[in-house]
Amino acid sequence: MFFKNQSQNFLFEGFLLFSVMLSLSYFTSAADGPWWILVVPAFFYGAFREDPKISTRTGFLIVALAATGAWLLPAFYQDAWVGFRISLRISNVAHLPLRIFSYVITGFIGSLVATLGWIIGKNVREIVKPYLTEAPLRVNRRGD
Amino acid sequence: MTELDSQLHQKSIKQIQARSVIKLMLAMLVLGFVLGALNRPWGSIPPLGWALSPFDGLWLRPKSVFSSSSKQNKILLNGLQSQVSIQIDSDQIKHVFAENDEDLYFAQGWIHASERLWQMEFLTRAVSGRLAEVMGEKAIPIDKMFLKLGLATAAKETTDLMLQDRLVATALNAYTRGVNAFISDIDLKRLPFEYKLLGQKPEVWSVNNAGLLIKFMAFSLSGSSFDLPLSRTKATLSKSDFDELFPIKLSEPEPVISKSGSWQTLGRAPPAPLIDFKPDLTAMESHPIEKTGAHPENGSNNWAISGKRSTTGMPILSNDIHLNLTLPSLWYEIQLTSPTQNVYGISLPGAPGVILGFNEKLAWAVTNAETDVLDWFQLRFRDENKGEYLFEKDWRPVISREVNIQVKNQKSVPLTLRQTHFGPIVYEEDESPISPKIPKGLAMRWAGLEATNALKTFLLLNRASTVADCQTALENYYNPAQNFLCADNSNSIALWHMGRFPMRWQGQGRTISDGTSKQYEWNGYISRSDVPKGKNPDKGFLSSANQNPTDDSYPFYLGWWYGPPFRAMRINEILSEKRKFSPGDFIKMQMDTLSVPARMLTPVLLQSMESFAELSPVEKAALAELKKWDFHFSENSVAATVFHSWYRETERNIWSKYLPDPVTHFYPRAWTTIQLIIKKPNSKWFDDPTTKNVREVFSDIAKINFRKAIQEIISTFKTHDVRKWTWSEFHPNEFDHIGKIPGLGSGLISTAGVDWTILANQGKHGPVWKQVVALGKKPRAWGVYPGGQSGDPTSPNYDNFIQAWSSGNLKELSFLSSKLEQGPRHMKSITLEKAQ
Numbered sequence: 001m002f003f004k005n006q007s008q009n010f011l012f013e014g015f016l017l018f019s020v021m022l023s024l025s026y027f028t029s030a031a032d033g034p035w036w037i038l039v040v041p042a043f044f045y046g047a048f049r050e051d052p053k054i055s056t057r058t059g060f061l062i063v064a065l066a067a068t069g070a071w072l073l074p075a076f077y078q079d080a081w082v083g084f085r086i087s088l089r090i091s092n093v094a095h096l097p098l099r100i101f102s103y104v105i106t107g108f109i110g111s112l113v114a115t116l117g118w119i120i121g122k123n124v125r126e127i128v129k130p131y132l133t134e135a136p137l138r139v140n141r142r143g144d
Numbered sequence: 145m146t147e148l149d150s151q152l153h154q155k156s157i158k159q160i161q162a163r164s165v166i167k168l169m170l171a172m173l174v175l176g177f178v179l180g181a182l183n184r185p186w187g188s189i190p191p192l193g194w195a196l197s198p199f200d201g202l203w204l205r206p207k208s209v210f211s212s213s214s215k216q217n218k219i220l221l222n223g224l225q226s227q228v229s230i231q232i233d234s235d236q237i238k239h240v241f242a243e244n245d246e247d248l249y250f251a252q253g254w255i256h257a258s259e260r261l262w263q264m265e266f267l268t269r270a271v272s273g274r275l276a277e278v279m280g281e282k283a284i285p286i287d288k289m290f291l292k293l294g295l296a297t298a299a300k301e302t303t304d305l306m307l308q309d310r311l312v313a314t315a316l317n318a319y320t321r322g323v324n325a326f327i328s329d330i331d332l333k334r335l336p337f338e339y340k341l342l343g344q345k346p347e348v349w350s351v352n353n354a355g356l357l358i359k360f361m362a363f364s365l366s367g368s369s370f371d372l373p374l375s376r377t378k379a380t381l382s383k384s385d386f387d388e389l390f391p392i393k394l395s396e397p398e399p400v401i402s403k404s405g406s407w408q409t410l411g412r413a414p415p416a417p418l419i420d421f422k423p424d425l426t427a428m429e430s431h432p433i434e435k436t437g438a439h440p441e442n443g444s445n446n447w448a449i450s451g452k453r454s455t456t457g458m459p460i461l462s463n464d465i466h467l468n469l470t471l472p473s474l475w476y477e478i479q480l481t482s483p484t485q486n487v488y489g490i491s492l493p494g495a496p497g498v499i500l501g502f503n504e505k506l507a508w509a510v511t512n513a514e515t516d517v518l519d520w521f522q523l524r525f526r527d528e529n530k531g532e533y534l535f536e537k538d539w540r541p542v543i544s545r546e547v548n549i550q551v552k553n554q555k556s557v558p559l560t561l562r563q564t565h566f567g568p569i570v571y572e573e574d575e576s577p578i579s580p581k582i583p584k585g586l587a588m589r590w591a592g593l594e595a596t597n598a599l600k601t602f603l604l605l606n607r608a609s610t611v612a613d614c615q616t617a618l619e620n621y622y623n624p625a626q627n628f629l630c631a632d633n634s635n636s637i638a639l640w641h642m643g644r645f646p647m648r649w650q651g652q653g654r655t656i657s658d659g660t661s662k663q664y665e666w667n668g669y670i671s672r673s674d675v676p677k678g679k680n681p682d683k684g685f686l687s688s689a690n691q692n693p694t695d696d697s698y699p700f701y702l703g704w705w706y707g708p709p710f711r712a713m714r715i716n717e718i719l720s721e722k723r724k725f726s727p728g729d730f731i732k733m734q735m736d737t738l739s740v741p742a743r744m745l746t747p748v749l750l751q752s753m754e755s756f757a758e759l760s761p762v763e764k765a766a767l768a769e770l771k772k773w774d775f776h777f778s779e780n781s782v783a784a785t786v787f788h789s790w791y792r793e794t795e796r797n798i799w800s801k802y803l804p805d806p807v808t809h810f811y812p813r814a815w816t817t818i819q820l821i822i823k824k825p826n827s828k829w830f831d832d833p834t835t836k837n838v839r840e841v842f843s844d845i846a847k848i849n850f851r852k853a854i855q856e857i858i859s860t861f862k863t864h865d866v867r868k869w870t871w872s873e874f875h876p877n878e879f880d881h882i883g884k885i886p887g888l889g890s891g892l893i894s895t896a897g898v899d900w901t902i903l904a905n906q907g908k909h910g911p912v913w914k915q916v917v918a919l920g921k922k923p924r925a926w927g928v929y930p931g932g933q934s935g936d937p938t939s940p941n942y943d944n945f946i947q948a949w950s951s952g953n954l955k956e957l958s959f960l961s962s963k964l965e966q967g968p969r970h971m972k973s974i975t976l977e978k979a980q
Contacts, residue, residue, distance in 0.1 A: 029199035092887030126164035
């Protein structure tokens with residue numbers, strides 16, 4: 001894509017996806033939209049991003065990490081501002097043994113809904129692709 | 145490509161498509177299920193998806209204009225008449241300067257709402273029986289109790305009375321508008337933590353809520369009653385034994401006001417009935433229920449010295465009030481300034497004014513009076529319908545009313561409220577009271593249900609200049625009764641045991657009263673001029689610590705359950721030293737941990753143990769600690785742990801032989817027990833009736849109880865190393881969340897002191913405000929409370945004062961004279977302005 005190194009391309013792609021998820025979540029929330037808006041960019045990523053170099057596992061990881069980052073970064077920012085008291089209180093109220101689990105569960109929820117959205121998008125692509133991309137077949141009746 | 149290839153290719157595509165369809169449907173199903181699960185509450189758990197979204201839920205904190213990072217310095221509000229300036233310290237104390245009283249209270253309401261809105265709403269919901277609406281079915285028993293106590297109706301009557309007073313009405317209405325100005329502008333995405341956790345939204349604030357808060361304080365401070373346990377004890381013991389252990393007149397040392405016979409009144413308590421009423425206790429079996437409701441030891445210390453006893457030449461006043469330790473704190477520190485007043489102290493979020501504090505000329509302090517103003521009446525019903533009850537010779541109707549308790553996510557629960565001319569029947573005989581001290585099937589008469597204009601007292605104190613003004617302010621004060629202490633910069637100090645006390649015969653209302661006889665009714669009230677009071681005594685000081693308010697010569701009956709005299713003894717012992725005191729002395733005195741009972745009893749215990757040869761190594765080590773003890777309940781004291789355990793074991797051992805259970809029966813006062821040990825060590829009360837041929841004396845049971853105490857300590861600490869048995873580990877403090885939401889309180893806090901020392905730390909109970917005020921041309925004051933100004937559990941200002949409080953580090957309070965002045969901790973200024 002932009003980098004010669006494939007890993008760098010994946011990272012960049014992940015960063016782009018993360019940025020989209022973060023921005024969309026922020027603006028959607030400001031407009032009282034649903035918290036699970038992450039599903040939408042993940043869906044489109046699954047539906048339209050096709051690259052034979054991206055295995056299913058890689059694609060899954062890109063989406064999961066992008067979504068986790070899109071949720072954890074603002075959580076961390078707000079938490080750090082008050083000396084990590086938010087994660088402490090969440091863990092206290094939820095009876096979690098350590099405050100890090102507040103982040104773990106937060107990140108898990110974000111990545112769960114996003115990856116499900118990606119899976120849906122990917123499978124929609126698989127269903128629709130043959131009708132959009134396949135050239136008409138030329139049949140050689142003599143079997144050549 | 146051949147046709148065969150084409151067919152194979154088509155087949156392969158179709159297979160892939162079919163698999164994709166299955167995966168798609170599965171994924172959609174799972175997503176639907178996940179979103180469904182994450183979008184609904186599970187019991188008390190809010191919808192997790194929203195709650196943990198960093199853009200909407202618990203991660204998103206309220207924005208505060210008071211924080212140093214906020215750039216907003218001007219706030220436009222509808223309802224103001226002119227500008228209000230607010231100076232803000234680094235510890236978030238607000239100094240409010242307004243050009244008129246209405247704007248002042250408006251600003252106070254707005255500030256309280258900004259910082260403590262959930263707390264304000266929670267307390268008013270609790271008192272009005274509306275907690276289950278937001279907290280679900282677990283709050284139903286609490287709602288039932290408060291509805292049956294009748295506090296909501298009493299609050300409405302109190303508010304109506306207060307609104308008839310111009311000063312109070314102005315303050316209340318302006319305050320209410322201020323609170324609602326905040327609520328109307330609130331960002332629903334940035335609600336306080338508790339609102340989000342409970343899925344709750346703020347309600348419009350009603351002027352009636354101040355009445356609810358006043359009744360909450362009345363319940364906290366005068367809602368205790370021991371009539372039922374004492375009735376059981378009286379029924380268990382013989383008359384002579386009961387009279388010996390529970391005398392009506394407490395001959396305990398250091399009453400608040402001692403006149404030794406020179407009371408200037410011709411009044412007397414009415415005569416007692418000739419026949420003693422024996423209530424039927426069969427329907428009121430005991431419940432092994434944890435005690436709830438008003439803490440019986442809610443009390444405080446206050447003392448003041450006149451100028452001749454102080455290093456400053458002017459009076460110095462000290463107050464530390466003891467209540468349940470909560471986060472956020474019940475109190476909010478503030479300074480309020482307008483053309484009519486300049487006052488600093490602690491306020492009660494939900495009500496205008498400063499409740500405890502000082503102004504330029506006067507300081508005031510309170511301790512709970514502990515007077516018995518709650519009596520229970522056994523009724524005789526006409527028939528099993530219980531629609532009428534006998535009073536004298538008449539059958540009077542029981543007035544019934546149906547209400548519904550609204551419950552979150554459930555159907556409402558119906559409740560019948562029944563009223564007699566005494567007051568409500570709180571629990572029916574087939575119900576389970578939330579507290580074993582609340583009798584079933586009895587009617588309650590409680591002074592706390594009467595309409596009062598208590599707020600006027602505090603608004604007048606805020607403006608008062610002299611002790612005489614203090615007296616004028618107290619004319620409006622009825623309930624909960626308090627020992628009010630005032631000091632002014634004209635060098636006067638005065639103390640009043642102030643409240644509205646029913647006129648009763650000696651001992652009336654200690655036990656369950658006869659609801660059929662007018663002899664058990666209250667005969668009006670003791671005249672205000674006859675309440676115990678003192679002013680400018682020769683000894684140069686006045687003090688109170690919830691103890692007996694008067695000596696035996698006082699002609700009226702005020703009650704019988706007071707705090708033990710130990711704190712008062714210690715306070716007066718120090719103040720009687722022949723020296724002058726400075727404010728620093730008083731700050732140190734508030735942290736005094738010497739235990740008078742320990743000083744009295746430890747030599748007796750040691751003497752008892754002298755003949756006890758068969759001590760184990762750990763028992764010898766524990767005894768060695770007691771031998772070198774200075775009787776202070778300091779943090780690292782091992783002897784304090786040993787003594788405390790030994791005393792509790794001894795007390796239980798002595799009385800449990802005769803009285804089955806300290807929760808259902810009333811044990812004698814600590815003073816009585818200690819006097820028996822010291823003065824009558826051969827008393828029959830130490831004998832174990834089950835040992836027929838042996839007559840035990842105190843020294844016998846002292847040894848047994850010492851051994852038991854050591855075993856209890858070992859099982860607590862899980863070590864035989866006595867050096868680890870430190871008092872602070874054995875007896876830490878802990879703060880619950882004010883709404884009892886788990887996880888939002890504090891952990892264990894190591895502290896010193898015990899309920900009988902001046903530093904009265906007792907588990908989840910302790911000093912919730914400490915102040916020392918040195919009057920003069922300009923007063924200087926020091927104060928701290930355990931908590932922080934913010935009610936937001938995620939704020940650094942939620943609990944930042946706890947450390948200073950536990951160390952006794954009172955900060956010097958910035959008492960500003962004008963809005964142009966800035967204190968040493970000044971952080972920023974904001975203005976509230978009238979919106980155009």
